Amino acid sequence: MSIHVSSCGGMRMTDQEAIELINTSLAEEFELDPKRLVPEAHLRDDLELDSLDRVDMVVVLQKAFKIKIREEAAIRQIRTLGDIHAYVLGKLRGPQ
């Protein structure tokens, strides 16, 4: 995995660190077994997170990364944990 350094609330972190923070935050919020948090994990089928849980997911990610997440098409396309990783990393890197 390429090592990018992103800025998050004044802190700089690598992609791997950001992914670990995403997984830790989601595991704590949704009381998930960290072993289940693989990129291919489907939010609904594997992690049993429904549309209401997505609302909480936004709270968690906003707090963890100090970013604002608005309802965009990209959010609605999220299906797997890997999609969440890609979305947040994209937000942290900012417009290219």
Next chain:
Amino acid sequence: MDKTGPIEVPIEKILPFLPCLMTLYVYPMIVLLTLVSILIFPFLFVVYKIFTRWTDDRIMRALIWLYGRVWLAGMSPFVRFVREGFDQAVLLPPYVIVVNHYSFFDTYCMALLPFHNIAFAVRAWPFKMFWYEPFMRLAGYLNVEELKLQGTLSGGAKVLQSGGSVLFFPEGHRSRDGELQRFSSVPFELACETGIKVLPLCIIGTDVLFPPGRWTMRPAKIRLKALPPIDPSDFEGQDRHMKLRKHTKDLMARAIAEIQVER
């Protein structure tokens, strides 16, 4: 000539049929109550409008509360309702109210509350009940799945600023095993952002009355207990909403366990 008097049936012979009798009574009672309410709603709305000067959404919440009160009366042949912790001197709405969730009838039981100005924040599916939906919209109920986070927070803040309370079932689903499920962070985020206190409510007995997965009802004693309001300013840090959430859930779990031991 033989003397005949009233036939006395021992209560033990009636008890096995009580759930069946109750179910055959309650469904038509609710349908009739709803139909009559829909018919007289315009008249009551105008009366409230003339005599109270309340906003439309507040009037609707009062009418929904009244509907709930009539439902409570209608259920009283089979259900005993008890409420505790509602000392009027202590309760000063508005609040962000959080309630545990066992049954479809939990929302109806909120008519036990001594105040009516409450907007419910719920999932999308209750809005699909077309006979209730217009009234829910007029009352300013929040469809959390439709509004998403920002919409729910701003809609909830608007209700709170106008003096209304916002009620959440933070588990999001009815519990199937009696245990408290994971709590959503949204109500606690709302409380932290607005500074409005959280009022935890524990409801017991609706799981006996009408649990998920069953279509028949059973006589029950329903208790609604209000725990002391919790001030979000007592919690600090970036994750204060999570601390508030955890604290509230722990208090409710303990209270529910105590009530269940007593019953």
